Amino acid sequence: KRVAILISGRGSNMTAILDAAKASNYPADIALVLANKPDAKGLETAADHGIATEVVDHRNYKGDRSAFDAQIQKKLEEHKIELVVLAGFMRILTAEFVGKWTDKMINIHPSLLPSFKGLNTHQRAIDTGCRLAGCSVHFVRADMDSGPIICQAAVPVLNDDTADSLAGRILKAEHKIYPRAVALVAGDKVLVDGMRVRIKDDGN
Numbered sequence: 001k002r003v004a005i006l007i008s009g010r011g012s013n014m015t016a017i018l019d020a021a022k023a024s025n026y027p028a029d030i031a032l033v034l035a036n037k038p039d040a041k042g043l044e045t046a047a048d049h050g051i052a053t054e055v056v057d058h059r060n061y062k063g064d065r066s067a068f069d070a071q072i073q074k075k076l077e078e079h080k081i082e083l084v085v086l087a088g089f090m091r092i093l094t095a096e097f098v099g100k101w102t103d104k105m106i107n108i109h110p111s112l113l114p115s116f117k118g119l120n121t122h123q124r125a126i127d128t129g130c131r132l133a134g135c136s137v138h139f140v141r142a143d144m145d146s147g148p149i150i151c152q153a154a155v156p157v158l159n160d161d162t163a164d165s166l167a168g169r170i171l172k173a174e175h176k177i178y179p180r181a182v183a184l185v186a187g188d189k190v191l192v193d194g195m196r197v198r199i200k201d202d203g204n
């Protein structure tokens with residue numbers, strides 16, 4: 001399947017996926033990396049991997065979200081994309097755009113959803129006294145961070161954790177589960193049933 005990865009910054013999740021996609025039997029072909037910021041570090045990494053890149057700068061659409069999304073859609077069509085992977089993509093997409101990619105667009109969020117949707121998830125988990133934090137890969141729906149969950153990883157919160165130290169350990173877990181989740185979805189191993197996701201050929 002032809003996959004586009006959307007980024008806004010360093011793209012460490014993108015890099016983990018690009019590395020996994022080098023395996024000959026990986027069911028996804030990373031055909032495009034698209035950023036909403038021209039200076040997104042991940043664009044260089046993508047170019048180094050020989051991946052096509054595009055920039056759709058949200059500042060050129062001053063608040064007209066549907067025009068911004070329409071330009072992204074145009075680029076995805078030009079590159080014949082079949083699956084969209086949001087990886088550190090920090091823009092809210094319109095319900096109209098999301099609706100075009102139902103069950104064909106996934107995101108990684110740095111919390112154990114449904115807890116801690118939104119931002120500053122690590123500090124919130126620490127402040128709430130959670131013993132476990134983590135990350136979740138989910139299908140994108142119009143409501144932010146609210147789609148059916150594909151996979152998760154739990155990461156213990158340590159006594160002396162700061163948001164940064166916890167974030168560092170969770171990011172490592174993200175780099176493990178996201179490449180696997182992309183392979184499952186690209187390989188059509190994932191069935192969505194309402195909020196429930198079933199993984200074919202898998203015990204759980």
Ligand code: GRF
Binds near residue numbers: 174
């Ligand atoms: C990560 O914490 C990810 O969970 C969130 O954005 C952060 C940056 O990811 N979606 P990356 O290094 O740009 O992939």
